[in-house]
Amino acid sequence: MRADWLFIADAHLREWNLEQQTRIVQFLEREKENMEVLVILGDLFEFWFGFEPFAFEGYRPLLDKLEELVKAGVQIRYLEGNHDFVLGTYFEETLEAKIASHESELDLDGKRIYLAHGDLVNRKDRFYAIFRRLLRNALTYWLIRRAGPKVTKKVARFLSSVSSGKGGPQNPEKIERIFHEFALEKMREGFDVVILAHNHLPQGRSFEINGRQTHYFNVGDWIDHFSFLRYRRGRGFTVEYLQGQDETERKKEKG
Numbered sequence: 001m002r003a004d005w006l007f008i009a010d011a012h013l014r015e016w017n018l019e020q021q022t023r024i025v026q027f028l029e030r031e032k033e034n035m036e037v038l039v040i041l042g043d044l045f046e047f048w049f050g051f052e053p054f055a056f057e058g059y060r061p062l063l064d065k066l067e068e069l070v071k072a073g074v075q076i077r078y079l080e081g082n083h084d085f086v087l088g089t090y091f092e093e094t095l096e097a098k099i100a101s102h103e104s105e106l107d108l109d110g111k112r113i114y115l116a117h118g119d120l121v122n123r124k125d126r127f128y129a130i131f132r133r134l135l136r137n138a139l140t141y142w143l144i145r146r147a148g149p150k151v152t153k154k155v156a157r158f159l160s161s162v163s164s165g166k167g168g169p170q171n172p173e174k175i176e177r178i179f180h181e182f183a184l185e186k187m188r189e190g191f192d193v194v195i196l197a198h199n200h201l202p203q204g205r206s207f208e209i210n211g212r213q214t215h216y217f218n219v220g221d222w223i224d225h226f227s228f229l230r231y232r233r234g235r236g237f238t239v240e241y242l243q244g245q246d247e248t249e250r251k252k253e254k255g
């Protein structure tokens with residue numbers, strides 16, 4: 001039965017990196033029958049911009065799998081990250097995805113859920129906030145379209161390093177604290193659950209706000225942790241990991 005909502009983010013997939021894509025493709029295949037909705041919380045791709053015509057053949061194995069899921073009845077929702085934005089007609093029309101450029105809100109069995117990639121969580125990172133505004137506006141999009149995919153991909157590779165949005169503390173504890181503070185702010189606004197990504201640190205934590213039980217989740221990444229968040233009706237949220245990943249990797253290394 002299709003009952004699960006799966007939340008994934010931060011694979012930072014590179015075009016033509018088949019090994020990296022295969023891992024996600026196999027995971028999606030495994031979950032195909034359980035999945036009602038697939039929520040991508042940004043930075044699935046190291047770089048995506050919705051060029052016309054379509055300019056990312058290197059992502060074909062994953063895109064084929066996403067198309068297959070959609071045909072099978074899975075709904076895709078996409079929260080743009082700092083590496084994938086202006087998702088374009090491919091995501092809107094071919095994948096019929098529901099896209100949010102920054103944040104989104106949903107109701108799951110009566111719980112108010114807040115969703116965002118998380119690159120704007122650190123309010124002290126003014127440099128990044130300005131950078132984001134310069135990058136994500138109509139004029140820049142016009143320039144990107146004019147420059148075309150070939151030039152833009154080269155520039156994007158350079159900008160990736162600048163646009164990580166990780167300016168500020170590099171210490172995981174400090175980063176976690178900033179994410180918690182942001183989550184608490186949203187909980188005080190009335191949200192029961194806050195789901196973020198971007199910091200690549202999978203986590204589930206409960207808080208109590210005015211006697212109300214609230215939860216913060218970070219879906220983690222598909223670079224180091226191979227983690228995701230599952231919501232199953234009647235059972236709630238669980239942070240999960242791709243099973244056996246470490247062992248398979250170790251075996252491969254041993255050859």
Ligand SMILES: [Mn+2]
Binds near residue numbers: 042083117
């Ligand atoms: Mn990110």
